[in-house]
Amino acid sequence: MPHEITDWDIQEHLLTRVEQDAYLEAAFDDGDALVIIAAIGDVIRARGPEGIAEQVGMRPSEMLEAFRDGNDPPFSLVLTVVRALGFQLGVCPTNNA
Numbered sequence: 001m002p003h004e005i006t007d008w009d010i011q012e013h014l015l016t017r018v019e020q021d022a023y024l025e026a027a028f029d030d031g032d033a034l035v036i037i038a039a040i041g042d043v044i045r046a047r048g049p050e051g052i053a054e055q056v057g058m059r060p061s062e063m064l065e066a067f068r069d070g071n072d073p074p075f076s077l078v079l080t081v082v083r084a085l086g087f088q089l090g091v092c093p094t095n096n097a
Helices: 017-030 033-047 049-056 060-066 075-084
Strands: none
Touching (some): 017 033, 033 049, 033 060, 049 075
């Protein structure tokens, strides 16, 4: 029996703030900068880029482009957008030190 392949869209799983929070937390736990940037972009799209772009002082299309999968926006922009999304970044010591 052949398998049916269907499209999978992350936006279907980022409908609530709780889902978005968990998604970003998992991306940061992964530790890969490209994964984090892509996840931030996914949350921007889930919330609608217009309001966030206005808070950041960018056009929505520019912000979406900056946080496309594989891009590497400046850290200052990442911080600004993370704050506009209602998050804060922090530093915690690891057991590796």
